[in-house]
Amino acid sequence: MMTSDRENAARIRAVENSFGALGRSLSIAGRVLVGQGRLMKQGRQGDQPKTFFLFNDVLVYGSIILAGCWHKKQKIIPLEDIQLEDMEDSWGMRNQWLIRTPRKSFFVSAPSVYEKHAWIKHIEECRTNLLQGASRQPGSTFAVTWIPDQSAFKCMRCFKKFTVTNRRHHCRKCGFLVCEPCSKKRVRIENINRHKKVRVCRTCYPQCRDDEISWSRGDSPGGNCSEEKDVAASIDEQGGNGIHKKYYFTSSDLPEHVVGVP
Ligand SMILES: [Zn+2]
Numbered sequence: 598m599m600t601s602d603r604e605n606a607a608r609i610r611a612v613e614n615s616f617g618a619l620g621r622s623l624s625i626a627g628r629v630l631v632g633q634g635r636l637m638k639q640g641r642q643g644d645q646p647k648t649f650f651l652f653n654d655v656l657v658y659g660s661i662i663l664a665g666c667w668h669k670k671q672k673i674i675p676l677e678d679i680q681l682e683d684m685e686d687s688w689g690m691r692n693q694w695l696i697r698t699p700r701k702s703f704f705v706s707a708p709s710v711y712e713k714h715a716w717i718k719h720i721e722e723c724r725t726n727l728l729q730g731a732s733r734q735p736g737s738t739f740a741v742t743w744i745p746d747q748s749a750f751k752c753m754r755c756f757k758k759f760t761v762t763n764r765r766h767h768c769r770k771c772g773f774l775v776c777e778p779c780s781k782k783r784v785r786i787e788n789i790n791r792h793k794k795v796r797v798c799r800t801c802y803p804q805c806r807d808d809e810i811s812w813s814r815g816d817s818p819g820g821n822c823s824e825e826k827d828v829a830a831s832i833d834e835q836g837g838n839g840i841h842k843k844y845y846f847t848s849s850d851l852p853e854h855v856v857g858v859p
């Protein structure tokens with residue numbers, strides 16, 4: 598579905614208005630509202646529904662006062678600062694993934710696995726287009742920045758809550774906060790310390806072990822652990838020209854229109 602510039606401008610104004618006077622202006626030249634929908638944001642105080650708005654350059658979300666009409670607590674995250682991490686379903690939590698930013702990381706979950714993958718795909722595509730298009734640089738601090746302790750109140754691999762006895766540890770590879778049972782393995786990581794084994798989580802271990810074997814044999818000069826696996830960042834629908842087609846999707850409220858990719 599092609600979206601005219603007028604429709605796009607009207608949608609952005611509607612989002613702006615839904616945040617009232619406290620929201621920031623969202624209308625800037627070249628900005629496209631790609632889609633919107635409701636996701637559960639997991640937090641210390643439990644899960645809260647938030648409306649997420651995906652633009653071609655930022656992700657905006659807010660608390661819902663009146664569905665579809667009023668929002669508050671507007672948050673704006675530049676897409677170049679975002680890194681997504683797919684998460685397995687766990688007990689009581691399904692269709693979730695992690696949104697990492699340099700300052701804050703949080704889990705969100707979608708009503709269905711279909712919507713989860715649509716969101717991830719759309720966000721990845723927008724981010725790819727943004728980074729290809731201009732002088733924007735991907736946030737390069739992810740790999741070395743550990744997630745601040747406060748930002749995870751449960752193990753990011755098994756989702757068990759941290760307590761005084763179930764303590765948090767950092768995986769030296771992905772930076773995730775994980776519990777002891779999820780980070781029993783130790784491995785040498787070339788760019789950290791070639792001689793000392795460090796703690797890694799169960800997800801990172803297989804790759805790190807392979808890398809360790811290969812660089813200790815001298816096979817590869819880099820030995821850089823895998824890129825973050827992105828779920829569906831293929832850009833074949835863009836015709837490979839990097840120009841962002843205008844499309845619009847909604848999720849949650851209108852499940853039948855989840856993926857509006859033309
Ligand atoms: Zn764990």
Ligand SMILES: [Zn+2]
Pocket residue numbers: 768769770771772773797798799800801802
């Ligand atoms: Zn890890």
